[in-house]
Amino acid sequence: MNKQLTITGLAVGVLLLGGCAAGTAAAPSVQFAAQSAAAHGATQGPTAVGKSASESPAGTPPQAAAMVCSAEARGNVTKILGLASPPKTDWSWNGTVYACHYALEAGTLTMSVQVFPEARAAREGAATLSTSLDAKPIQGLSNLGLPGYQAEAGTVVFAKDNMVLHVDATTMPAAAGINHVTRSAFAYQMATTILACWSEH
Numbered sequence: 001m002n003k004q005l006t007i008t009g010l011a012v013g014v015l016l017l018g019g020c021a022a023g024t025a026a027a028p029s030v031q032f033a034a035q036s037a038a039a040h041g042a043t044q045g046p047t048a049v050g051k052s053a054s055e056s057p058a059g060t061p062p063q064a065a066a067m068v069c070s071a072e073a074r075g076n077v078t079k080i081l082g083l084a085s086p087p088k089t090d091w092s093w094n095g096t097v098y099a100c101h102y103a104l105e106a107g108t109l110t111m112s113v114q115v116f117p118e119a120r121a122a123r124e125g126a127a128t129l130s131t132s133l134d135a136k137p138i139q140g141l142s143n144l145g146l147p148g149y150q151a152e153a154g155t156v157v158f159a160k161d162n163m164v165l166h167v168d169a170t171t172m173p174a175a176a177g178i179n180h181v182t183r184s185a186f187a188y189q190m191a192t193t194i195l196a197c198w199s200e201h
Helices: 003-015 030-040 063-069 071-081 119-133 183-200
Strands: 088-093 097-104 107-115 148-151 155-160 163-168
Touching: 063 071, 063 088, 063 097, 063 107, 063 163, 063 183, 071 097, 071 183, 107 183, 119 148, 119 155, 119 163, 148 183, 155 183, 163 183
Parallel strands: none
Antiparallel strands: 088 097, 097 107, 107 163, 148 155, 155 163
């Protein structure tokens, strides 16, 4: 793994920590949620942060999981890539995995959150997923004190509490946006964006 790439991603990620303002619901907007819910047959009203899938109806994703499709997340994608406007997104929830797909001109960014019954299962799930993706453990300060894994292909996996965050930018070009961000750095920056939101709520 390119250490410089990871450290750069960390630095940018820290700069983006202000993306989840206090008092702002870090979940899809009411209008967006309504449109997506209608498209997927899902129920609106994400539950409180940290709720496991077993504590939420199948049609109601935990609020923490929904943050991957939040206005803050979309705004940071816009900033990092230097887009003229926030990208269009589409989400799905199957009762355990919430996935948000970003339709970008350069490719598709997918951020998903798998909700486990408890933290140990989440850590094991992250390790298993990382193996299937050939992602290596993130070392030093860059792992933010969490089980984290990264692959040069553009994949980042983190486990926090009872959730596993998976950021997949593998369909992106080697360098994307006006800032020419590598897909690996982009995936890491978006992962730190979501982890920052989880820490604030």
